[in-house]
Amino acid sequence: MTTQFKSTSNKGFLWNLMLEADVFGGVQPSKKQSVVEIFESVINDVSINNTGNLIEMNKAVITNVNNQLNPLRETINEKSKMQEPPKLVTSSEISANRQEQFSDNLSERQREFDSIMVAKKPEEVDFSDKEKEEKPIGSDMDDILAKMMARRQQQIKQVMSEQDTGAAQNWINNEGSGTNAGPPTLQIGEKVATESVVEVKEKPRVTFEETIKEINTSENTGFLELFKTKEKTIDRKRIMDKINKIEENIYQLNDLVSDLKSELD
Secondary structure, three states: HHHOOOOHHHHHHHHHHHOOOOEEEEEEEEHHHHHHHHHHHHHHHHHOOOOOOHHHHHHHHHHHHHHHHHHHHOOOOOHHHHHHHOOOOOOHHHHHHHHHHHHHHOOOOHHHHHHHHHHOOOOOOOOOOOOOOOOOOOOOHHHHHHHHHHHHHHHHHHHHOOOHHHHHHHHHHHHOOOOOOOEEEEEOOOOOOOOOOOOOOOOOOOHHHHHHHHHHHHHHHHHHOOOOOOOOOOOOOHHHHHHHHHHHHHHHHHHHHHHHHHHHO
16 A cells, blocks of 8 residues: 555646645745655655555645645735735625625626527628619610610621622522623633734745744733633522521521510510
């Protein structure tokens, strides 16, 4: 029993227990070495003189250490003593103090309970645009529709201006006969007249005249070939596709205008 009582684990247990019970309260930190010496001395005295069980011996240690520390506590500042609340003496004072503490604890618990049970009301959400107020469409709808129609017409004119609609219509009316109904086109260089070349019959002699005539004729023909224009061919399917696309855009615009008017109504 004595070995277990004086073991390091039991000493640590007693030391921590006295710390929790504030046995060392009022003792200056500079007196720590004296406190350790008192603690070890009490352990030795109890192990020799006390024959009880471990619990009784530990109680004796705590009591003796507390009593022997009183001389060390006498150095406490008198000012700190004056700041201590007056000790309760009578039973009525003790009872009143307990009731006051109970009431304070009850009020604190009630506030905690209310904060948990009562849901905090969220702040009101403001969906208004504070920076810029939007004006209702109202009478501006006619102006909006007019601008949309004008913009659409401008787009259609731009598309139509890029197409040769007259040639396309003439080609359609001719039912694809392949003849060009437009103004006649001058075909330059198809035939080259050579009336200016006069054949002179002379006595046979060495001459380069015929060679020169042949060269001149071939050069003129080749040069005029550069000015020939090919017959313009029209892609009927491509033009019809574009016309259909324009009509489709117009239908979509009409549907959009109808939807906007129905929403305003």
